[in-house]
Amino acid sequence: MKTDKVNPHAFFQPTFGNRPDQYIGRDGEIEQFMEGLQEPIGSRNRCTLFLGQRGMGKTALLLELSDRATRAGYVVARVTAHEGMPKAIIEQFQLNGSQYFKEEKRKMTGMTAGVLGFSLGLTFSEAAERQYGFRSKMSLLCDKLAEKGKGALILIDEVRTSAAMREVASAYQELVGDGKNVAIAMAGLPHAVSSVLNDSVLTFLNRACKVELGLISTNLIRAYYERSFRSIGIKISDEMLDRATLATRGFPYLMQLIGYYVIQYTPEGGTVDASVMDKAEKAAMGDMEDNVFKPILSPLSDNDKVFLKALANIGGTVTTAKLQAALGRRGPAIQPYRKRLLDAGVIEAPRRGELVFAVPYLADYMHD
Numbered sequence: 458m459k460t461d462k463v464n465p466h467a468f469f470q471p472t473f474g475n476r477p478d479q480y481i482g483r484d485g486e487i488e489q490f491m492e493g494l495q496e497p498i499g500s501r502n503r504c505t506l507f508l509g510q511r512g513m514g515k516t517a518l519l520l521e522l523s524d525r526a527t528r529a530g531y532v533v534a535r536v537t538a539h540e541g542m543p544k545a546i547i548e549q550f551q552l553n554g555s556q557y558f559k560e561e562k563r564k565m566t567g568m569t570a571g572v573l574g575f576s577l578g579l580t581f582s583e584a585a586e587r588q589y590g591f592r593s594k595m596s597l598l599c600d601k602l603a604e605k606g607k608g609a610l611i612l613i614d615e616v617r618t619s620a621a622m623r624e625v626a627s628a629y630q631e632l633v634g635d636g637k638n639v640a641i642a643m644a645g646l647p648h649a650v651s652s653v654l655n656d657s658v659l660t661f662l663n664r665a666c667k668v669e670l671g672l673i674s675t676n677l678i679r680a681y682y683e684r685s686f687r688s689i690g691i692k693i694s695d696e697m698l699d700r701a702t703l704a705t706r707g708f709p710y711l712m713q714l715i716g717y718y719v720i721q722y723t724p725e726g727g728t729v730d731a732s733v734m735d736k737a738e739k740a741a742m743g744d745m746e747d748n749v750f751k752p753i754l755s756p757l758s759d760n761d762k763v764f765l766k767a768l769a770n771i772g773g774t775v776t777t778a779k780l781q782a783a784l785g786r787r788g789p790a791i792q793p794y795r796k797r798l799l800d801a802g803v804i805e806a807p808r809r810g811e812l813v814f815a816v817p818y819l820a821d822y823m824h825d
């Protein structure tokens with residue numbers, strides 16, 4: 458048995474945007490996208506929008522897709538949406554694709570190189586670099602990658618409407634029209650994605666495949682916890698394992714937090730008991746408050762919060778009728794708030810006329 462205190466970071470990384478030590482679940486979503494890459498160019502699954510709240514695992518999913526697609530013969534450009542995105546995408550393809558062009562010798566005549574648009578490997582000729590915009594460069598890159606049997610996959614994180622987003626999306630559409638082997642996956646907060654879909658230039662994305670990222674299977678979380686704790690010599694009873702699993706409610710960020718704090722608060726080679734779990738849950742909630750609840754609530758109006766408080770006070774799955782009764786005639790009219798908060802991904806409507814909070818423990822937090 459190890460004598461040093463285990464570094465909880467070795468198994469759990471309760472931060473945003475990192476690659477998890479082990480990727481858990483989402484087999485269906487991943488398979489669907491990966492199968493799309495085998496489908497004809499332009500098919501629906503080859504242009505997918507993932508939406509989910511903070512901590513639901515959007516960035517982790519894109520990282521996972523990047524690995525899988527690379528193994529499946531794609532060169533991947535992974536970027537965060539910002540004004541320099543088109544340029545960043547080109548650079549990513551050049552960087553990540555260069556390994557397939559190592560042995561290529563400089564072309565003998567400048568003429569040929571100029572016609573092809575490249576000087577060496579994936580480096581553009583001076584003329585191409587100067588004259589061509591995003592779409593033409595992408596077209597050249599796609600052809601060049603196709604020579605090596607590679608496709609091009611663009612991954613865009615934190616998607617939102619912007620001129621750069623319009624440029625990339627229109628280019629994608631045109632590249633597909635030209636029969637280039639290109640695919641795209643985007644991830645963002647629900648309201649950012651809905652604003653993208655409502656943008657007049659980007660309306661074609663309404664035909665894209667939309668995938669809402671929900672909670673992950675608690676069975677898989679339980680099995681992962683059991684493996685991780687056992688492998689570092691921490692003892693845990695079935696009862697405490699159940700408790701740790703349930704505490705996550707299937708929320709990926711909480712899975713990292715609870716796992717991390719359980720290791721942190723368990724003495725070397727010790728046993729996870731109720732007091733460890735108490736402390737771990739409390740610490741995890743503190744992080745949830747700072748990194749999930751507050752950022753979700755801060756852009757909302759006072760009336761939005763009145764609406765959410767009423768929802769929290771009723772508890773569980775709330776019908777429109779109950780909400781109306783709780784808010785009273787002087788409360789905010791339900792429909793506009795309902796729509797806005799649904800768009801913002803703060804609440805969900807599992808069935809017509811019913812509402813629940815989209816993020817676990819947010820209701821409890823609103824309560825306090």
Ligand SMILES: Nc1ncnc2c1ncn2[C@@H]1O[C@H](COP(=O)(O)OP(=O)(O)O)[C@@H](O)[C@H]1O
Binds near residue numbers: 482
């Ligand atoms: N499927 C998963 N398996 C394991 N860990 C995950 C999974 N999805 C997300 N995580 C972890 O949860 C945390 C939040 O995920 P992240 O992708 O940053 O969320 P988002 O981008 O949606 O805000 C990160 O620490 C990440 O590694």
Ligand SMILES: [Mg+2]
Binds near residue numbers: 473474515516517614
């Ligand atoms: Mg993210």
